[in-house]
Each structure stands twice: as C-alpha cells, then as structure tokens.
Amino acid sequence: MSTAVTDVVVTETHVMPEEHYLNADHSLKSWLLTQDHKRIAILYMLTITFFFFVGGIMASLVRLELLTPAGDLLESDTYNKAFTMHGVMMIFFFLIPSVPATLGNFLIPMMIGAKDLAFPKINLLSWYIFVVGACFGLAAMITGGVDTGWTFYAPLSTTYSNTNVILTAVGILIAGFASIFTGLNFIVTIHKMRAPGQTWFRLPLFVWAHYAASIIMVLGTPVIAITLILVALERGFHIGIFDPRLGGDPILFQHMFWFYSHPAVYIMILPGMGVISEVVTTFSHKRIFGYKAIAFSSVAIAVFGFLVWAHHMFIAGISMYAALIFSLISFLVAIPSAIKVFNWSATLYKGSVRWNTPMLYAFGFIGLFTIGGLTGLFLAALGLDVHLTETYFIVAHFHYVMVGGMVLAYLCGIHHWWPKMTGRLYPELPAKLSALLVFVGFNLTFMPQFILGYLGMPRRYHSYPPEWQVLNVLSTAGASILAIGFLLPMLYLVWSLKYGQVAGPNPWESTGLEWETSSPPPSHNFHETPVVTSEPYNYGEKEGEV
Amino acid sequence: MMFSKYLPFFPDQASTIAWQVDALYLFLVAITIFFTGLVAAMVLTFSIKYRKEKNPIATQIEGSVPLEIMWSVIPLGIAMVIYVWAAILYFNMERAPKQAMEIYVVGKQWMWKVQHPSGPREINQLHIPVDQNVRLTMISQDVLHSFSIPEFRVKHEVLPGRYTQLWFNANKTGTYHLFCTQYCGTKHSGMIGEIIVMEPAMYQAWLSGGSGEGSLASNGEKLFTSLGCVTCHSGQSGARGPNLAGAFGNPVKLADGRTVVADENYVRESILNPQAKIVAGFGPIMPTFTGQINEESLIQLVAYVKSLQAEKQTTTGAVAGSTTNPNPEPKQGKPTK
Ligand SMILES: [Cu+2]
Ligand SMILES: [Cu+2]
Numbered sequence: 097m098s099t100a101v102t103d104v105v106v107t108e109t110h111v112m113p114e115e116h117y118l119n120a121d122h123s124l125k126s127w128l129l130t131q132d133h134k135r136i137a138i139l140y141m142l143t144i145t146f147f148f149f150v151g152g153i154m155a156s157l158v159r160l161e162l163l164t165p166a167g168d169l170l171e172s173d174t175y176n177k178a179f180t181m182h183g184v185m186m187i188f189f190f191l192i193p194s195v196p197a198t199l200g201n202f203l204i205p206m207m208i209g210a211k212d213l214a215f216p217k218i219n220l221l222s223w224y225i226f227v228v229g230a231c232f233g234l235a236a237m238i239t240g241g242v243d244t245g246w247t248f249y250a251p252l253s254t255t256y257s258n259t260n261v262i263l264t265a266v267g268i269l270i271a272g273f274a275s276i277f278t279g280l281n282f283i284v285t286i287h288k289m290r291a292p293g294q295t296w297f298r299l300p301l302f303v304w305a306h307y308a309a310s311i312i313m314v315l316g317t318p319v320i321a322i323t324l325i326l327v328a329l330e331r332g333f334h335i336g337i338f339d340p341r342l343g344g345d346p347i348l349f350q351h352m353f354w355f356y357s358h359p360a361v362y363i364m365i366l367p368g369m370g371v372i373s374e375v376v377t378t379f380s381h382k383r384i385f386g387y388k389a390i391a392f393s394s395v396a397i398a399v400f401g402f403l404v405w406a407h408h409m410f411i412a413g414i415s416m417y418a419a420l421i422f423s424l425i426s427f428l429v430a431i432p433s434a435i436k437v438f439n440w441s442a443t444l445y446k447g448s449v450r451w452n453t454p455m456l457y458a459f460g461f462i463g464l465f466t467i468g469g470l471t472g473l474f475l476a477a478l479g480l481d482v483h484l485t486e487t488y489f490i491v492a493h494f495h496y497v498m499v500g501g502m503v504l505a506y507l508c509g510i511h512h513w514w515p516k517m518t519g520r521l522y523p524e525l526p527a528k529l530s531a532l533l534v535f536v537g538f539n540l541t542f543m544p545q546f547i548l549g550y551l552g553m554p555r556r557y558h559s560y561p562p563e564w565q566v567l568n569v570l571s572t573a574g575a576s577i578l579a580i581g582f583l584l585p586m587l588y589l590v591w592s593l594k595y596g597q598v599a600g601p602n603p604w605e606s607t608g609l610e611w612e613t614s615s616p617p618p619s620h621n622f623h624e625t626p627v628v629t630s631e632p633y634n635y636g637e638k639e640g641e642v
Numbered sequence: 643m644m645f646s647k648y649l650p651f652f653p654d655q656a657s658t659i660a661w662q663v664d665a666l667y668l669f670l671v672a673i674t675i676f677f678t679g680l681v682a683a684m685v686l687t688f689s690i691k692y693r694k695e696k697n698p699i700a701t702q703i704e705g706s707v708p709l710e711i712m713w714s715v716i717p718l719g720i721a722m723v724i725y726v727w728a729a730i731l732y733f734n735m736e737r738a739p740k741q742a743m744e745i746y747v748v749g750k751q752w753m754w755k756v757q758h759p760s761g762p763r764e765i766n767q768l769h770i771p772v773d774q775n776v777r778l779t780m781i782s783q784d785v786l787h788s789f790s791i792p793e794f795r796v797k798h799e800v801l802p803g804r805y806t807q808l809w810f811n812a813n814k815t816g817t818y819h820l821f822c823t824q825y826c827g828t829k830h831s832g833m834i835g836e837i838i839v840m841e842p843a844m845y846q847a848w849l850s851g852g853s854g855e856g857s858l859a860s861n862g863e864k865l866f867t868s869l870g871c872v873t874c875h876s877g878q879s880g881a882r883g884p885n886l887a888g889a890f891g892n893p894v895k896l897a898d899g900r901t902v903v904a905d906e907n908y909v910r911e912s913i914l915n916p917q918a919k920i921v922a923g924f925g926p927i928m929p930t931f932t933g934q935i936n937e938e939s940l941i942q943l944v945a946y947v948k949s950l951q952a953e954k955q956t957t958t959g960a961v962a963g964s965t966t967n968p969n970p971e972p973k974q975g976k977p978t979k
Contacts, residue, residue, distance in 0.1 A: 172828050245825045251802065252785040252827055256751070340803025346786060347801070380692070386705040411788070412799045413806045416736055420729055427721040431714055438713040439705075441681055444688035446701035451693065459685055466681045470674040477670065477724050479731025483663050483795040486788055486823035550667065551653050552792020554823040557831035561819065566648045636702045 110600030131216035137202035151185035167559035183246025195367035206610035209291025226274035232267030250338035279313030293628035305370025320356035354405035368505030380447025393432035426476035457508030464500025489549025520596030533581030540574025657794035738809035742775035749787035766835030788824035862946025
C-alpha cells in the first residue's frame with residue numbers, strides 16, 4: 097500500500113456496483129424479514145432518527161419555556177413531562193442504541209471480515225424488541241406522558257406520580273432486552289467470527305470499544321430491568337421496597353438505578369470513542385498513536401465504570417466514608433479517558449491531515465469531550481459536588497459528554513461511513529457548514545448552563561429568578577442554531593442518496609477491512625473471505641517511536 | 643462577587659464555607675482551561691501544520707511508552723490533589739460543629755416548614771442570625787426534596803423517613819435564595835423561599851415577635867403527656883419503659899447486644915417502630931405510633947427528649963435563641979441508618 101495520498105475522490109469516477117445489499121431485493125418484506133446486519137443497521141438508524149427528533153421536539157419545548165423567567169408557556173405538569181420525555185426518548189431510545197445498533201451493527205462484521213453477526217436472527221429480533229419497547233414509550237407519551245424525570249426517583253415514581261410510569265418503565269424494560277441481545281451478539285461475534293489472521297491486537301479500535309460497551313450492556317442492563325420491575329410492583333402492589341412509608345428505602349432505588357445508569361453513560365460514549373479512533377487515523381493517514389493504550393483504556397473504563405455509581409448520591413445521605421471511596425474511583429475512571437484524548441491528539445502529529453467533514457466532527461468531539469470530562473472532575477470532587485449537584489452544571493456536563501461527545505461521534509461516524517452504506521458521497525460544503533453550526537450552537541447552548549449551575553439554578557425548574565434570564569436566553573439561542581445544525585444533514589444526506597457522487601469502494605483511502613469491499617457492500621460483505629496480515633491502520637512502514 | 647447584574651458568574655459569598663468552595667472551583671476552572679487549551683492547541687497545530695497539502699506523506703509512529711506514562715501519571719497526580727482538597731472540604735461541610743443552634747425543617751410537596759426551637763414557625767422562609775453556626779435537622783413528609791442555598795454553597799437532600807442534617811454559618815446579612823433542588827413533582831420550581839440573615843439583635847427581636855406558641859420542647863412535653871408516653875416513661879424506677887432523661891446523645895445497649903447512639907433518627911424510630919431496636923432490660927411492649935403523629939409533632943417529641951438532657955445538666959446553651967442545649971457529647975456527623 098502506498099503512503100502517498102492521492103485525491104481519488106475528485107479525480108476518479110466510480111460506478112455503483114451492480115449488486116449490493118440495498119438492491120438485492122426491494123420488497124418491504126425483504127426489509128422486515130432481513131437477517132442482513134447491514135439492513136438491520138439501516139432499520140435501527142431510521143428508528144432512532146425518529147426518536148431523536150421526538151426527543152428534540154421535547155428539548156425545544158423546554159428551551160422555549162426557559163426564555164422567560166416565569167413559567168408562562170407551558171403548564172408545570174406539561175413542562176415536567178416535556179423534560180422527562182426528552183430524557184427518556186434521548187437516552188433509552190436514541191443514545192443507548194445510537195452507535196452500537198447502527199454503525200456497530202453495520203461495521204463490526206465487516207471490520208473483522210465476517211459475513212454477518214454470529215446470530216443474525218437474534219439481531220433482527222433485537223430490532224423488533226426495540227421497536228416494541230419504543231412503541232410503549234411512545235404510547236406512554238401520547239396517552240398523557242410521564243413526569244418523574246428520566247431518573248424515576250422513588251417514592252415520587254412509586255407512589256406520588258399519577259402519570260404513565262408503568263407504561264414507560266415497561267417500554268424501557270423491553271428496549272433493554274434489545275440492548276442485551278445486541279451486546280451478546282457482538283461479544284460472540286468478536287470472539288468467534290474473526291477472519292483468518294485477525295488477532296485481538298489487529299482489531300480496529302472501533303471493535304475494541306464495542307466489545308467493552310457490550311460487556312456493560314450484558315452485565316448492566318438486567319439491573320435496570322429489575323429496578324423498573326420493582327418500581328412497577330411497588331406502584332401496583334405496594335410491596336414496600338422503596339417507599340419509606342411501607343418500610344422501604346428510597347436510597348436503595350438510587351443505588352440500583354445508578355448501578356446501571358452510570359455504566360450506561362459508557363455504553364453510550366465508548367462506541368463513540370471507537371468512531372473517533374477510526375476517523376482520526378483515516379484522515380491523518382497514519383497509525384493510531386498508542387494502540388494498546390487506547391484498547392485497554394476502553395476495557396478499564398468498562399470495568400471501573402461499574403464502581404462509581406454512588407457519585408450521584410453524595411448529598412443523599414450515604415455515609416461520608418462511602419462517599420470518599422466513590423469519589424476516589426470516579427477520579428480514577430477519568431484517567432483512561434484522558435489517555436484516549438492525548439493519544440488521538442498525538443496521532444495527528446506528523447500525519448497527513450485532511451479536513452473532511454468526519455474529521456471536523458472528530459475535532460469537535462475531542463474538544464467537547466475534553467470539557468465534558470474535565471467538568472466531570474468538578475462533580476467527582478466531593479466538596480464541590482455539594483454545591484453543583486442538582487443544578488444546571490449537571491445538565492451542562494452531561495450534555496457536553498452525551499451531545500458534544502456522543503452525538504458528535506454519531507454524526508462523525510454517519511458521515512464517515514455514509515459512502516460505504518449508500519455508495520454515494522454527500523456534498524462537502526453543506527456538511528462542513530452543519531458541523532460548524534453544531535459546534536457553535538452546542539457551545540452557545542451549554543456553556544451558559546455551566547455558569548447558571550454555579551449560580552445555583554436548579555435543574556428541572558419551570559420558572560427561575562429573573563437575574564438569570566440573559567444566560568437562559570443565550571442558551572435558547574444556541575439551541576436554535578444547534579437545531580439547524582441537526583436538521584441540515586437530514587436534507588443533504590437524503591439528497592445524496594440520489595444525486596451524490598458515486599463514492600467507490602474506498603473514498604477516504606482508509607485501511608479498514610470494510611473499505612476493501614465495494615460500496616455499498618454485497619449482501620455477504622466480501623466476495624472472498626479476507627485474510628488479515630497486518631495490524632490495523634497500516635498506513636505505511638513504521639518509523640519507530642518518537 | 644457580582645460581576646454584573648445581567649451576566650453574573652458567581653452567587654454572593656454569604657457563608658463561611660463559600661469562599662472555600664469558590665477557591666476549589668476556580669482551581670478546577672483553571673485546570674479545565676489549561677487542559678482544554680492544551681488539547682485544542684495540539685489538535686489545531688498538528689492538523690494545520692501537517693495538513694495534507696503541507697505534509698503529503700505521514701510519518702508512521704507507533705506510540706511512545708514514556709509519553710503514555712507521562713499523560714497518565716500527571717493527570718492522576720492532579721486528580722489526587724483535587725480529590726484530597728475536595729474531600730477535606732466535604733468533611734467540613736458534612737460534619738456540623740458542636741456548638742450550633744438547631745432548627746427543624748419539614749419539606750413537603752411543595753413547601754418548606756420551619757420550626758425554631760423557641761417556638762416561631764415559618765413557611766418558605768428561614769430567619770437566622772449572622773455569624774452563628776446553624777444546624778438544620780430536616781425531614782420530608784412525602785417525596786425526596788433537597789434544601790439548597792447557593793449563596794452559602796450548601797445543599798442536602800431531605801428524605802422521607804429519616805432525618806438528615808445541614809449546617810452553615812452565614813457571615814453576611816441579607817436575603818438569599820432557598821431552592822428545592824431535588825425534583826419533587828408538579829410545583830418543584832415553586833418550592834422556593836428566602837433565607838433571611840439578620841443581626842443577632844434583630845433576630846432576637848424577630849423571635850420574640852413570634853406567635854407565642856411555646857417552645858418546641860414544651861410542645862413536645864404536652865404531646866408526651868397527651869399521647870401517654872409519660873405513663874411508661876415516667877422516669878421513676880420500676881417504670882415500664884426506660885428513663886429518657888439523659889438518654890439522648892449517649893450510647894444505648896440493645897437487647898440483641900448491639901450498642902447504638904441515641905440520635906434524632908434513633909428517637910424517631912423508637913417512636914414509630916419500637917420493635918426495631920429494643921433497649922436491653924425491657925420487653926417489646928411499646929406500641930407503635932406510626933400514622934398517629936405527623937412529622938412536625940415528631941420533631942417536637944424529639945426536641946423534648948433532647949431537652950430532657952438539659953434538666954440533668956446545668957450548662958446553658960451559648961447559642962442565642964436556642965432553648966435546647968447543644969449536644970453534650972461531641973456527637974458529630976449526619977445521622978446514618
Ligand atoms: Cu455517574
Ligand atoms: Cu421539593
């Protein structure tokens with residue numbers, strides 16, 4: 097393979113392959129009964145895009161309400177339902193499946209040179225389960241909504257709320273099984289289906305990241321399932337687990353909820369990190385800096401991520417000594433993330449860097465994730481968390497990681513692999529513009545929220561003291577820019593399906609196995625089973641250490 | 643530290659702990675700016691300097707163990723500094739000083755009810771004297787709430803079923819925000835109020851202008867009689883229940899061999915769920931009072947049991963406006979189950 101980068105994209109003209117997974121069969125039935133991981137990925141993509149926009153509408157309602165200090169646009173109950181449904185939709189029906197169920201599904205078999213996932217039928221089943229769960233969530237919303245906050249804290253959720261708690265919980269519970277099946281499928285596939293020569297240390301980091309995330313999905317999701325079942329039982333039969341008036345303990349709920357929901361943020365972010373590793377190497381045409389450090393840091397995050405849950409409860413009356421330990425481990429879990437950020441940055445050093453759209457998103461990810469991670473330290477710091485927890489600082493931190501990190505990584509990956517999935521290139525200019533809008537809009541939305549948080553503005557407030565209006569107006573203004581940034585890709589990506597330039601098998605000149613086959617790939621991925629003979633990111637001869 | 647009226651960056655510093663929290667915050671802000679700047683500088687300089695037009699052929703570099711070690715160990719070191727600093731601050735915030743005036747707070751959907759030991763009650767307002775340690779003993783009547791005063795940089799959850807505590811020392815007179823920060827249902831954002839910090843003399847005046855309902859402990863004493871507690875807890879030898887005088891704040895030997903310290907939560911549990919912990923030498927004959935006493939009355943009973951202490955000992959509280967004595971034992975910390 098040559099080290100020189102030539103501008104294949106513009107100079108060569110490609111033709112679409114004659115047969116590929118998209119045109120193999122056009123009937124609706126062939127889509128709904130498909131066992132092709134690539135088609136299932138597309139099904140997932142359409143589904144979660146829908147939920148992203150449902151969640152987005154809820155977010156818009158929240159931001160519009162907060163334009164003025166008085167709670168004047170929505171009723172209190174409506175407002176509470178809006179932020180609850182925003183959280184539920186975005187977390188359970190968009191972020192958790194986002195990268196794994198779409199890009200992971202599409203790419204893992206291709207990256208390891210396999211024909212499909214280990215259990216194609218279970219893969220299809222997982223999509224159906226997800227849709228059923230999501231429909232429950234949607235039904236809960238349409239028939240009146242739920243107002244407990246996405247955290248479902250007891251005893252509000254078990255005893256006091258008279259909204260659709262059980263219906264929503266059932267939806268999340270069902271969708272959880274989809275997540276478990278996907279995780280299982282990935283783990284088995286990565287263990288068993290690697291092409292000849294594809295050793296563990298020749299796996300792309302995207303695969304490592306998904307492996308780590310899958311472990312969390314399989315181990316963590318049952319706990320949220322049990323927790324939600326207990327909430328439903330408590331609501332229905334007053335069994336006395338969480339409600340102190342029945343002899344239960346509301347803090348127990350928090351322990352159980354966060355035992356899943358903290359690691360769940362790693363289910364969301366790890367696959368995104370995998371995307372970034374692929375994109376940064378491709379667009380700097382260079383080996384990844386510190387392959388093993390990045391690979392093992394994913395595993396470290398997955399393991400230590402299970403041991404920090406009580407950092408959400410420092411002021412909830414847990415023992416001070418428990419708080420000491422949870423704070424310490426929370427600081428430790430930040431280190432693997434720091435390692436990744438430094439390694440990505442170092443990968444650019446002496447690279448041959450192209451500023452294509454996916455790379456812009458990757459830059460955005462690195463910057464925003466760094467801020468998200470560092471502001472996590474504020475919250476892991478016991479004495480500071482007391483002031484910051486339950487305020488807009490939490491909201492801002494969380495969105496820096498989940499939107500600035502994860503959603504950017506998702507968009508980054510969608511743009512990066514769009515030519516592979518569809519065979520077409522999107523137009524660069526609007527794509528770059530939307531990346532810029534997302535970056536600017538995002539910062540304008542959430543930077544003021546850090547300040548609001550330090551000022552003490554509580555989260556989930558329908559009205560607020562007038563002296564905080566300017567910051568809230570800034571935030572809402574940013575959100576409108578962000579919304580345009582998110583809508584724009586919908587337009588030009590759909591446009592490109594028909595009018596986009598034909599991409600050819602490897603428009604970015606990447607070394608990944610998935611780029612060796614045609615775009616879009618044939619139904620069975622590879623015409624011949626590939627044989628792997630070198631490490632990933634083999635963009636040329638090694639020239640040793642710096 | 644109000645930067646401007648329209649674009650403030652810091653809430654007022656109105657408690658002794660506030661500047662300490664701000665100092666740690668500013669340190670972390672500096673760290674954040676430094677590392678974000680460093681990463682941004684790396685990403686931007688590399689990707690501009692080595693852009694494809696300038697550097698058509700990448701130099702393939704495997705990695706570097708010394709660098710990996712460096713960027714693991716340095717962040718770890720900084721993280722540990724923050725950890726220890728913040729942990730010390732947290733311990734100072736969580737452990738109330740021995741000498742503190744005690745005020746009781748009951749949270750319910752969607753209001754704060756406050757009881758001062760000497761009698762006055764207020765709703766969604768809390769009057770306190772300046773430069774004085776104040777300890778709040780708080781409980782919720784329904785869902786979770788959280789008592790937050792941003793200008794003091796303190797906050798604690800208010801739980802149903804058990805007391806939690808929060809302390810502060812306001813060092814600047816004025817009126818400050820009180821927020822419920824734990825989402826608690828429909829009117830969560832209406833569960834707000836004011837903290838009014840007054841000169842001690844003004845505070846005394848405010849106290850004496852109160853409703854004249856009698857002190858918490860004396861109200862508790864009335865309940866103690868009317869509910870029939872006194873029949874068993876007469877304090878005489880041979881009474882069916884233990885003598886409660888002097889019990890508070892001291893270790894209690896239980897029938898199952900354990901020893902627990904009689905704090906607010908213990909007294910509360912003894913009233914609502916007497917069978918949970920049986921005092922050694924007594925039978926499980928105390929009836930439960932669950933459902934018969936509301937949280938405010940429970941607080942009065944607890945205050946009364948606490949005050950029984952005072953009759954035994956002659957130390958007078960050095961704390962203005964407090965009829966109950968500070969705990970004789972250096973019992974610290976928030977109550978835990
Ligand atoms: Cu967490
Ligand atoms: Cu509340």
